[in-house]
Amino acid sequence: MRDPYDVLGVSKSASAAEIKSAFRRQAKKLHPDANKHDPRAAARFAELNAAYEILGEADKRKAFDRGEIDAEGKPRFQGFEGFGAGRGPGGGFGREGMFETFNFGRDGFQHARGRAGGGFGGFGGFEDILKEAFGAAARSGRPGGSHFEEDLGVGQDITAALTITLPEAARGTNKRVKLPTGREVDVKIPAGLNDGQTIRLKGQGVPGAGGRAGDLLIAVSIAPHPLFTRAGGDLRLELPITLYEAVLGAKVRVPTLEGAVELAIPPGTSSGRTFRLKGKGFPAKDGKGDLLAAVRIVLPEGSDMELEELMRKWRKTKPHDPRKDMG
Numbered sequence: 560m561r562d563p564y565d566v567l568g569v570s571k572s573a574s575a576a577e578i579k580s581a582f583r584r585q586a587k588k589l590h591p592d593a594n595k596h597d598p599r600a601a602a603r604f605a606e607l608n609a610a611y612e613i614l615g616e617a618d619k620r621k622a623f624d625r626g627e628i629d630a631e632g633k634p635r636f637q638g639f640e641g642f643g644a645g646r647g648p649g650g651g652f653g654r655e656g657m658f659e660t661f662n663f664g665r666d667g668f669q670h671a672r673g674r675a676g677g678g679f680g681g682f683g684g685f686e687d688i689l690k691e692a693f694g695a696a697a698r699s700g701r702p703g704g705s706h707f708e709e710d711l712g713v714g715q716d717i718t719a720a721l722t723i724t725l726p727e728a729a730r731g732t733n734k735r736v737k738l739p740t741g742r743e744v745d746v747k748i749p750a751g752l753n754d755g756q757t758i759r760l761k762g763q764g765v766p767g768a769g770g771r772a773g774d775l776l777i778a779v780s781i782a783p784h785p786l787f788t789r790a791g792g793d794l795r796l797e798l799p800i801t802l803y804e805a806v807l808g809a810k811v812r813v814p815t816l817e818g819a820v821e822l823a824i825p826p827g828t829s830s831g832r833t834f835r836l837k838g839k840g841f842p843a844k845d846g847k848g849d850l851l852a853a854v855r856i857v858l859p860e861g862s863d864m865e866l867e868e869l870m871r872k873w874r875k876t877k878p879h880d881p882r883k884d885m886g
Contacts, residue, residue: 560632563623566663571624575617582611586785606784615783628844632720633739637661650696691722718776721746725784728752729816729841736777739767746777751842754781754789792848799857800824802866813852814840822852830856 564571567581585607587593594600613632614620622628629635717736731750737743744763757778764773787794800811808826812819813836822834833853840848858866 560606563613563630566606566610567614571615572753578611580614581787582607582783586783590785606726608724611783612722612780618708618804632652646764649668661683714771714773715765715775717764717779720778722780722782723748723752724782725787725789725841728754728779728781728818733815738775744775746781749843752779752781761853773833787816787850788853789841791843792845794848794850796850796852797855797856798822798834800828800859802856804828805830805854805856816841817852824854828854830854 564573567585569579569581573581576661586604589600589604589607609631612619613623613628613630615743619628619632623630626635669848674832685714686719711737711769717738717740719736721734721736723732723734727748729750731752732748734746734748735743736746744760746758748758755778757776762772763775766772783790787796789795789879794816798811798813800809802810803809803872804824807826808827809824810821811824813822815836820836820839822836831853833851836850836852839850842848
């Protein structure tokens with residue numbers, strides 16, 4: 560994947576607000592719904608979401624800037640040449656004598672870091688390396704013995720992360736996921752999946768010595784949508800309308816996850832008024848939620864002499880104070 564800064568089109572010194580603004584701007588431009596005839600639109604949009612997932616979170620951004628994770632959010636493997644490796648290139652000690660190790664434990668991909676002293680210093684030597692790699696088996700103190708074989712009979716779980724769009728989460732989809740091991744698997748995402756939920760695929764983990772494999776745990780994230788925000792089963796939308804539509808009333812098209820629908824705006828509608836579109840929200844156990852469209856009156860760009868003259872006349876002949884009850 561490309562550098563997330565390049566994907567979002569921002570500099571490495573960009574503020575969090577600039578990064579968010581760049582994402583929103585590009586999300587509207589690259590969203591698959593706006594590029595239905597472009598077969599690469601979904602891939603570009605997914606790349607944009609992945610880049611924002613890195614730079615949109617302060618901790619992940621710092622880790623990427625320090626070189627601890629790559630553009631896909633995976634830890635960069637430092638490696639080591641042997642138990643006697645020193646601090647030179649290719650050794651297991653990172654910056655300032657820090658030792659780093661990566662392994663696939665029962666809780667998924669783990670990254671351990673400690674201060675390097677003599678030999679393995681803070682790790683307590685070879686025994687601790689065994690503990691980290693094999694868990695309880697190392698505590699038996701009998702490498703190669705029956706306890707080792709028993710614990711290695713069952714394989715280890717693998718964890719992976721996947722980001723999908725809000726429409727994909729609502730309707731369900733099929734995704735191909737690349738695992739930390741390099742293997743790729745097809746995953747079926749059920750409709751109505753919530754952000755942060757984990758999908759477990761039995762027997763798709765690392766095989767043990769006894770032949771029984773662990774499980775694959777996929778943590779699914781839902782990327783921010785350029786138009787909708789989610790509140791449980793409901794979706795919220797800011798709906799821009801013109802001044803004359805607010806005053807005179809109108810029928811306007813409102814986007815939903817299933818396509819645009821028509822909404823009647825009654826005359827004299829104030830900015831901030833919210834309309835509820837039943838059943839146009841996100842799928843939930845007890846049925847679909849609603850879409851809440853909050854009206855925002857938008858004036859045309861640039862000055863308009865006729866409008867300004869009308870407002871001056873209105874101010875003089877029909878004074879109105881909407882803040883009179885605020886004290």
